[in-house]
Each structure stands twice: as structure tokens, then as C-alpha cells.
Amino acid sequence: MSAPPIHGSASDGPTIEFDHASFRLNGRPLLQDLVLSVKQGETLVLLGRSGSGKTTTLKLINRLLLPTAGDVRVNGRRTAEWDPIRLRRSIGYVIQDGGLFPHFTVERNIALVPRIENWPQARVEARVRELLATVGLSEDLASRYPSQLSGGQRQRVGVARALAADPPILILDEAFGALDPITRSEMQKEFRALQQGMHKAVIFVTHDLREALLLADRIALLEEGRLIVDLPVAEFPRSQNPLVRAYMEAFSGLSESGLPEPDSGTK
Amino acid sequence: MNFLQFMMANRQQVLDLTIEHITLAGVATLLAALVGIPLGILITRVPQLSKPVLGGANIIQTIPSLALFGFLLPAPWIGDRAGRLAILALALYALLPLIRNTYAGIRSVDPAVVEAGRAMGLTDRQLLFQVELPLASGVIVAGVRIATVLSIGLATIAAAIGAGGLGEFIFRGLAMVNNQVILAGAIPAALLALLADFALGQLERRLGTLRARS
Numbered sequence: 074m075s076a077p078p079i080h081g082s083a084s085d086g087p088t089i090e091f092d093h094a095s096f097r098l099n100g101r102p103l104l105q106d107l108v109l110s111v112k113q114g115e116t117l118v119l120l121g122r123s124g125s126g127k128t129t130t131l132k133l134i135n136r137l138l139l140p141t142a143g144d145v146r147v148n149g150r151r152t153a154e155w156d157p158i159r160l161r162r163s164i165g166y167v168i169q170d171g172g173l174f175p176h177f178t179v180e181r182n183i184a185l186v187p188r189i190e191n192w193p194q195a196r197v198e199a200r201v202r203e204l205l206a207t208v209g210l211s212e213d214l215a216s217r218y219p220s221q222l223s224g225g226q227r228q229r230v231g232v233a234r235a236l237a238a239d240p241p242i243l244i245l246d247e248a249f250g251a252l253d254p255i256t257r258s259e260m261q262k263e264f265r266a267l268q269q270g271m272h273k274a275v276i277f278v279t280h281d282l283r284e285a286l287l288l289a290d291r292i293a294l295l296e297e298g299r300l301i302v303d304l305p306v307a308e309f310p311r312s313q314n315p316l317v318r319a320y321m322e323a324f325s326g327l328s329e330s331g332l333p334e335p336d337s338g339t340k
Numbered sequence: 341m342n343f344l345q346f347m348m349a350n351r352q353q354v355l356d357l358t359i360e361h362i363t364l365a366g367v368a369t370l371l372a373a374l375v376g377i378p379l380g381i382l383i384t385r386v387p388q389l390s391k392p393v394l395g396g397a398n399i400i401q402t403i404p405s406l407a408l409f410g411f412l413l414p415a416p417w418i419g420d421r422a423g424r425l426a427i428l429a430l431a432l433y434a435l436l437p438l439i440r441n442t443y444a445g446i447r448s449v450d451p452a453v454v455e456a457g458r459a460m461g462l463t464d465r466q467l468l469f470q471v472e473l474p475l476a477s478g479v480i481v482a483g484v485r486i487a488t489v490l491s492i493g494l495a496t497i498a499a500a501i502g503a504g505g506l507g508e509f510i511f512r513g514l515a516m517v518n519n520q521v522i523l524a525g526a527i528p529a530a531l532l533a534l535l536a537d538f539a540l541g542q543l544e545r546r547l548g549t550l551r552a553r554s
Contacts, residue, residue: 189461
């Protein structure tokens with residue numbers, strides 16, 4: 074497994090910054106006054122129920138949406154000032170079930186961004202081979218179509234595609250949500266290992282507390298478009314916030330002793 | 341003289357009229373595709389236009405074909421030559437299935453796939469040509485198939501305004517009350533339609549497997 078090169082000299086400023094950002098759709102507030110930031114090398118998990126504003130938050134980062142109030146900044150620049158195409162190509166995006174193009178082979182799916190960025194053919198091919206290895210897929214799969222893969226394989230291809238042009242930011246929307254529990258757990262562990270080798274700003278959306286506790290450096294809990302708490306993963310289970318308590322009880326199989334060790338290796 | 345003997349005796353004319361017929365229907369379908377497919381794409385981009393455009397194409401289809409030929413007769417340049425006029429009228433009829441299928445085909449592409457493409461930084465043009473059109477191609481070809489078969493059938497009426505094609509035999513046979521002459525036009529026209537339907541059906545099936553992969 075090879076780690077992609079480290080991005081950006083370790084500047085301490087936040088890579089992604091929500092500055093009192095709100096988003097309304099037809100007068101209905103989907104996200105209200107969000108203040109949140111993510112640094113390079115950090116993994117933030119956005120936790121919340123469906124409709125809590127998690128996906129809206131992600132779409133504000135890659136400018137699929139623009140905030141109706143406040144600012145969202147990526148690398149210090151408001152997303153409204155970014156060329157949306159440039160912005161999106163510097164953000165890897167993984168969605169549930171991979172969101173792969175059904176008419177593209179695995180190879181073409183992974184090579185999507187490098188190709189539209191006009192990388193030379195040899196470099197594209199080398200990169201695809203490297204990524205297949207990174208996500209633990211055999212090179213034989215390169216010529217298959219997504220429908221010929223298992224759910225877990227498709228999800229791996231989705232991750233490989235997002236990493237292809239080595240973007241400094243990675244966002245994942247319920248990325249492992251469609252997988253069976255065993256494959257899901259495998260993917261989570263592998264993703265965690267992968268994360269430590271890359272110095273990216275990662276935002277991971279989930280409604281699964283277990284997944285959040287496993288993958289996060291920090292957990293931001295959203296409810297009805299508002300940020301409830303934003304805590305380091307080790308402090309989250311001890312929070313006395315009623316909603317956090319409700320989550321902890323809902324996943325009551327999780328005793329504090331069963332939690333993953335707080336990760337000292339990142340940052 | 342039976343039907344086959346009639347066909348053999350007039351084979352040169354059968355051939356000429358068949359070629360004329362293919363030209364009328366072919367040029368008309370091509371013209372309709374050149375207008376209809378971009379129009380179908382346009383109304384997926386500007387949804388406010390979808391109702392008026394589809395409604396307009398729908399209304400054209402309800403005009404009886406003989407009446408449409410008649411309406412177009414006084415048109416400048418178009419009315420000068422019967423062939424031009426017939427092609428325009430046929431193209432107008434072929435418009436609806438092309439617009440409708442292009443629109444429906446693109447709209448039926450999984451929104452998650454389109455959004456993934458957009459989020460990866462594809463431009464609108466790349467999204468259209470690399471994702472939406474390939475995934476809609478089966479449905480669009482189905483529209484081309486319907487339009488082609490429709491044009492081949494309707495082109496028989498073009499003979500009524502002197503545009504030629506296999507309709508010549510049909511109208512002549514009707515006037516002569518001679519079934520063999522009618523059949524000499526009707527059977528080749530029907531065979532042409534079946535052939536086009538089969539060939540485009542094959543293409544459609546092949547493109548349809550692209551979709552089934554999703």
C-alpha cells in the first residue's frame with residue numbers, strides 16, 4: 074500500500090471553515106448558523122439523523138450549494154469565489170454505493186478526474202494500478218463494469234475514484250451505508266488505516282455512532298440544521314448534552330471501555 | 341398478370357420509387373433528429389420550456405397528414421418543390437418521438453450518478469456527453485426507431501402532392517382499382533418499415549445493455 078504524497082505545507086489555518094453559514098430552501102432553513110472548521114490531516118465526522126443537515130453541509134463545501142447567509146471557506150477562500158469546477162476537482166467525493174458510472178469500467182471510473190485533467194496516459198494507468206492496490210482490489214477487476222462487482226468492491230472503487238487526483242480534501246456521504254455489516258466493518262477498518270497514511274482534511278457523514286467513534290478525530294452532531302456539539306472523539310461519549318446521551322443510549326451496546334482508543338497518531 | 345409478374349415487369353420503377361421513398365423518409369428523420377434531439381436536451385436544461393415544446397410537437401402530430409401537406413403548399417421555397425414539402429411535413433411528424441424520448445431518456449438517468457459526476461468536477465458539457473447521453477442512448481434510439489417507422493409509413497402519402505415514393509403505386513392503384521398496383525407500393529413500404537424497425541431495434545438493444553449495467 075502506498076500513501077499519496079502529503080499535501081500543503083503544514084499550515085495551521087483551517088482548510089474548511091463554516092463561518093455562521095446558513096442554507097435555506099424555499100424559506101425552509103436546512104442549515105442554521107453553522108460554525109465549524111476542519112484542518113488538514115483531520116477527520117471530522119458529521120453525525121445526525123436524516124434531515125439533520127449533514128448532506129447540505131457537504132454540498133456547501135463542494136459548492137453544489139451556496140450558503141444563503143454567512144460564509145463557507147475552502148483554503149481561506151469563499152466557495153462563491155472559487156471556480157466551481159476547480160474546487161470540485163480538488164475535493165474527493167464518495168457516496169453511498171459508490172455513485173459509479175454504470176457505463177464506465179472500473180478503470181475508467183477511477184481514472185475519471187485524472188483524464189478530464191488531461192494527465193498523460195501512462196501516468197493515468199500507473200495511478201489506477203496504484204489505487205487498485207491502495208483500496209485492496211485485484212487488477213483483474215479493472216475491465217469490469219460496476220454491476221459485475223459486489224457492493225464492497227463498488228465502494229472500494231468509489232474510494233479509489235475519489236482519491237485519484239490526490240485531492241487535499243475528501244468528503245464521504247454515508248459512504249459505507251449500503252454495505253452488509255461485515256463488509257462495512259472491514260471497510261471502516263481499512264479506511265481508518267488509509268486515513269493515517271494521507272494528510273487530508275476528511276469529512277465523513279454518517280448516522281451511525283459506532284462508525285463515527287471509529288473513524289473520527291472530532292464528531293460534530295447535527296440536529297434539525299443546527300450544530301449541537303463539536304467535540305474530540307474521546308470527549309464525545311462523556312458529554313452531558315441530552316442529545317449525545319440519547320445517541321449513546323440508542324447504541325447502548327457501546328460501553329466506554331469498548332471505544333476505540335483516541336488516536337494520538339494523527340495531526 | 342399476378343403480383344410477382346407485375347413487380348418483375350416494373351422492377352426498375354419499383355426500385356426507383358423505393359429509393360425515392362427511402363430518401364424522403366431518411367432525410368426527414370435525419371432533419372427531425374437534428375432538431376428534435378437538441379430540443380429534447382434543451383428542455384431538460386430549461387424545464388420551463390418542456391411543457392410548451394412537448395405540447396407543440398404533440399399538436400403537430402394531431403394535424404391530419406393530408407391537411408399538413410396542404411397547409412405547407414403556399415410556404416415560400418418549401419412549396420416550390422413537392423419533395424421539399426414532403427420532407428418538411430414528415431420531419432414535423434417525426435419530431436415528437438425524438439423530443440419526447442431524448443427528454444425522457446435523460447430524465448431517467450439516476451440522479452445520484454449525475455450528482456456524483458457534478459461533484460467530481462465534470463463540466464455541464466462533460467456531464468452531458470460522457471454521462472447523460474450515453475446512459476440515455478437506448479431510449480433516444482428507441483425514439484429514432486419510432487420516428488423512422490412513422491416516416492416510412494407516412495411517406496406513402498407524399499405521393500398525393502407529387503413528391504414520389506412508393507405511394508405513387510398506391511394512389512395509382514386506387515385510381516385504377518387495381519389491387520396489384522396498390523400492393524406493389526404497399527408491400528415494399530411495409531418491408532422497409534419492418535427492416536428499419538428491426539435494425540434500429542438491434543441497435544437499441546445493444547445500447548440498452550449499457551443501462552442495464554446500472
